[in-house]
Amino acid sequence: MGAQESFYRRFGHGDPAKVFDVLSIASAKKQDVNYTDLPPLFRQHWSKVLLDDTDMYARVGGGGYERYGIDPQHGAIVVVRPDGYVGIVAPFEELKDVNAYFDSFMAKS
DSSP states (O other), X not given: OOSTTSHHHHTTTTOHHHHOOOOEEEOSOGXXXXXXXXXXXXXXXXXXXXXXXXXXXXXXXXXXXXXXXXOTTTOOEEEXXXXXXXXXXXXXXXXXXXXXXXXXXXXXX
């Protein structure tokens, strides 16, 4: 996503963080990860890095990857539109699909 040709840079108008709100949801357990382990693009602020893990009492939380059919070893990119609808879900390896999604309505004609 950080490459010049990616949607993030092309449509970010010089400051992608002002156009795109990147939230990261890691599949790691809270005791095994520090938010600084993620690449800077995916940790623009500590409050935007979340874990798919249970709370400290193991009563609630976790299981989001499984519920949404996302492989925790590979992850996915989920684009949520400003109106709250999901625009596209794509594996990280298919960033070209996400680029095409944004090209379909943000590219200049």
